[in-house]
Amino acid sequence: MSLSCVYSGAVHGVDAVAVEVEVNAADSGNIDIKLVGLPDAAVRESVDRVITAVKNSGLRWPNKPITINLAPADLRKEGPSFDLPIAVGMVSLSEEQNGPLKDGALEKCLIVGELALDGRVRPIKGILPLTLEAKKQGKKAILVPKGNAMEASIVEGIYVYGIETLREAYELLAGTGNISPEKLDREAFFQSKQTYPIDFNEVKGQAHAKRSLEVSMAGGHNILMLGSPGTGKSMLAKRLTTVLPTMSEAEAIETTKIHSVAGLVDAKNSFLATRPFRSPHHTISDVGLLGGSSHPTPGEVSLAHNGILFLDELPEFRRSTLEVMRQPLEDGQVTISRAAGKFTFPSRFSLVAAMNPCPCGYLGDPARDCRCSPNQIEKYRQRISGPLLDRIDLHIDVPAVNYKELRAESGGESSAVIRERVEEARNVQLTRFVSHPGVNTNADMGSRLVSKFCVLDKASERTLELAMDSLNFSARAYDRILKVARTLADLEGDMDIREVHVMEAIQYRTLDRNLWA
Numbered sequence: 001m002s003l004s005c006v007y008s009g010a011v012h013g014v015d016a017v018a019v020e021v022e023v024n025a026a027d028s029g030n031i032d033i034k035l036v037g038l039p040d041a042a043v044r045e046s047v048d049r050v051i052t053a054v055k056n057s058g059l060r061w062p063n064k065p066i067t068i069n070l071a072p073a074d075l076r077k078e079g080p081s082f083d084l085p086i087a088v089g090m091v092s093l094s095e096e097q098n099g100p101l102k103d104g105a106l107e108k109c110l111i112v113g114e115l116a117l118d119g120r121v122r123p124i125k126g127i128l129p130l131t132l133e134a135k136k137q138g139k140k141a142i143l144v145p146k147g148n149a150m151e152a153s154i155v156e157g158i159y160v161y162g163i164e165t166l167r168e169a170y171e172l173l174a175g176t177g178n179i180s181p182e183k184l185d186r187e188a189f190f191q192s193k194q195t196y197p198i199d200f201n202e203v204k205g206q207a208h209a210k211r212s213l214e215v216s217m218a219g220g221h222n223i224l225m226l227g228s229p230g231t232g233k234s235m236l237a238k239r240l241t242t243v244l245p246t247m248s249e250a251e252a253i254e255t256t257k258i259h260s261v262a263g264l265v266d267a268k269n270s271f272l273a274t275r276p277f278r279s280p281h282h283t284i285s286d287v288g289l290l291g292g293s294s295h296p297t298p299g300e301v302s303l304a305h306n307g308i309l310f311l312d313e314l315p316e317f318r319r320s321t322l323e324v325m326r327q328p329l330e331d332g333q334v335t336i337s338r339a340a341g342k343f344t345f346p347s348r349f350s351l352v353a354a355m356n357p358c359p360c361g362y363l364g365d366p367a368r369d370c371r372c373s374p375n376q377i378e379k380y381r382q383r384i385s386g387p388l389l390d391r392i393d394l395h396i397d398v399p400a401v402n403y404k405e406l407r408a409e410s411g412g413e414s415s416a417v418i419r420e421r422v423e424e425a426r427n428v429q430l431t432r433f434v435s436h437p438g439v440n441t442n443a444d445m446g447s448r449l450v451s452k453f454c455v456l457d458k459a460s461e462r463t464l465e466l467a468m469d470s471l472n473f474s475a476r477a478y479d480r481i482l483k484v485a486r487t488l489a490d491l492e493g494d495m496d497i498r499e500v501h502v503m504e505a506i507q508y509r510t511l512d513r514n515l516w517a
């Protein structure tokens with residue numbers, strides 16, 4: 001044989017595409033190894049690594065001019081994941097010395113992996129999308145680095161072989177090795193991963209904050225917490241994922257794919273069955289938040305997909321950074337254009353933000369005096385961009401808990417109890433919006449749907465009108481109050497919005513109230 005074809009793949013966005021590695025040995029010409037097919041620097045370096053790895057594995061390749069072609073030629077190939085398929089392609093041309101491969105072995109497999117100089121196989125990024133692609137192509141098996149085997153084995157209906165060395169890969173293909181496919185009890189694995197190490201009942205007191213957070217999760221409403229340092233804002237935010245509906249397997253795979261491409265999935269923690277919680281620091285760059293760089297990687301908005309994005313100390317974020325959040329917040333995805341192509345990463349998350357009520361932090365604190373002037377406070381609050389604030393339905397105060405509450409034995413309801421109510425309210429919404437694609441929660445409603453689904457009776461109408469006038473609410477508060485009232489009714493299983501719901505919804509507009517009125 002003087003031509004061999006090994007099947008591999010390349011990650012593109014959060015998916016993978018097929019790449020064929022063709023290795024050809026010519027009968028005459030200068031002995032040399034050429035790599036063609038739009039490889040980047042890391043792939044070009046691959047040839048040197050592969051030659052050393054093959055030698056150190058005690059395998060042979062033909063002593064002839066060799067051309068390695070990565071097809072399709074117009075797709076930019078990045079990273080070191082082609083080492084193993086290239087090596088396999090080269091040594092498969094010397095079957096006489098290395099031992100014969102099983103018939104059709106190469107056609108049945110997809111092969112990926114980086115090689116170390118001693119022939120060992122190193123883990124790579126994006127294994128989950130690559131394995132899904134292998135299955136889509138109808139491959140019987142995928143050969144992956146041992147360190148990635150757990151992650152790959154989440155995919156059903158394909159044999160996953162965790163490979164430790166180049167020699168092991170060759171022996172598997174020759175049918176002489178004794179390596180067996182990875183086995184995973186997917187059901188049990190999924191179940192075991194669905195528990196959180198933290199719980200809402202660890203937070204003492206804060207009944208008002210907890211209630212508002214439940215409302216926010218129930219209706220998909222973004223929320224902003226205002227409170228002095230140490231009142232428990234971060235503690236509450238971290239526990240929000242624990243009251244969101246349990247992730248479906250499809251959602252879990254979607255989220256894991258994003259983390260896989262970002263290289264954040266490790267051998268032990270191979271699957272995200274629980275919702276992600278991301279809390280980027282306020283110094284984060286736009287690329288870090290949205291994704292990008294020359295080799296497109298998902299940003300924080302995508303890593304938070306199906307979970308929570310927590311922006312602590314919101315006014316400290318650069319204004320431009322907050323502005324760029326508009327696209328993901330509105331579309332549930334981000335599009336990044338780069339030389340390597342156009343990439344779309346999903347980014348549907350709940351936004352949870354926190355801030356101090358004023359620059360010194362102690363406005364409204366019973367124990368400490370605020371040293372800020374009205375002007376300073378105004379300026380501080382104005383740092384949050386209007387468009388972003390427009391996407392936040394609830395703003396709440398998180399006051400300090402008193403000593404007696406902190407000493408209490410328990411913090412009340414557990415996350416599981418709250419989650420049940422959230423799930424029920426979400427189900428009501430799924431039924432309501434069944435004929436409105438793209439709308440899953442009350443928060444997603446545009447003004448047309450608000451007028452359809454948030455009809456008020458006379459008494460509620462009057463209450464809202466009074467509040468709008470006396471509390472100086474802006475017009476943009478109106479729709480938000482209605483949507484939140486809808487969620488409050490849903491939490492109670494009420495068909496109609498009642499006055500109590502409107503009255504409660506009005507309380508969640510701290511920032512709309514004129515501070516000095």
Ligand SMILES: Nc1ncnc2c1ncn2[C@@H]1O[C@H](COP(=O)(O)OP(=O)(O)OP(=O)(O)O)[C@@H](O)[C@H]1O
Pocket residue numbers: 202203204205206227228229230231232233234235236401406
């Ligand atoms: N309600 C509470 N129940 C139990 N512990 C609490 C509560 N509030 C605060 N704590 C304790 O105080 C610590 C500080 O809380 P946390 O970091 O959440 O405050 P914060 O509001 O985020 O403060 P900052 O504004 O400084 O970020 C927590 O780690 C926790 O130990």
Ligand SMILES: [Mg+2]
Pocket residue numbers: 233234235312
């Ligand atoms: Mg904090």
Ligand SMILES: [Zn+2]
Pocket residue numbers: 358359360361362363370371372
């Ligand atoms: Zn202050």
